[in-house]
Amino acid sequence: SAQRQLQASHPEESFAGLDRFAQTLATVEKRLGVSTGGFITYLFCCRSCWDVHYPSELPKLLSPACSNPYCDGILYTVKRLSGGAEKRTPVLTVPFVPPSRAIRRMCLQPGKVQQWQHWRGPDDTSRRQPPTDVPCDNLIPSITCRLP
Structure with missing residues (x-):
């Protein structure tokens, strides 16, 4: 392991706590009490055309070839494990x-919703408003307006 190599190359040094050092993101999250599992979804894509697939699709695919008929890319590689099982690893x-x-998570931050509303004036309401009567050429003078 990397720990043994480090200690072998520097026997005179002491590396306190190295045996308990977190080596994966999952270990760091667990030790910090943070779980991103319910927040972040890891999708896999074709490296050529970026066709997107959900993780639940990986075991259902019949071949590593991209499912897009106009693409010759691959979605995953296959590794044969010692027990004979196959492990599929997405390429991207x-x-x-x-x-x-x-947005739901941002709303949970104290004061965030009020911060989003700071631009409102005393006459503003949080209901639908009709479009403005100002002609579009006065709003954005550099764009030519073509009205029907």
């Missing part, structure tokens, strides 16, 4: 947080 993994979850 992308973390994804659905916007609804991200």
